């Protein structure tokens with residue numbers, strides 16, 4: 001009996017221990033919450049920079065037009081994707097690789113490009129001749145691709161109409177859209193990206 005009584009902790013001490021435990025848990029929870037909130041605030045303060053999920057293909061890099069996994073290509077309009085795939089196959093048979101430097105882009109990515117262009121040219125009007133707004137860009141709708149190498153650009157300008165692929169801006173020899181029906185004639189080129197479409 002002697003042993004049993006010494007082993008039993010008095011109820012008041014149990015209560016104290018429970019309060020301490022609850023206090024420690026609460027403090028840990030609050031600390032974790034503070035860390036999460038600080039992280040969210042830091043994310044909001046960080047300026048936007050495009051990620052692969054926004055359609056980014058890292059600068060200087062290009063991917064074969066047959067690549068299917070990157071969002072830049074996977075999120076292209078289905079007809080353009082198929083036309084590009086078929087054109088890439090025909091080009092490959094002639095020893096030319098159709099390499100894509102940009103395809104689908106998120107609206108945030110397009111806005112970021114436009115902001116950068118305004119900064120570069122120091123003038124919104126000039127910037128618009130090279131970069132369309134997110135509302136107008138055919139990259140945001142997945143309806144255009146930019147081709148990297150000069151060889152591939154020349155090949156596509158020469159043969160692209162077979163799949164309805166056309167250069168649409170006179171000042172952008174790399175930018176192609178499915179602007180004609182397969183085998184049809186491409187529409188007359190627009191001067192630049194700021195021109196209104198007919």
Ligand SMILES: [Zn+2]
Nearest residue numbers: 144145146175
């Ligand atoms: Zn383009």
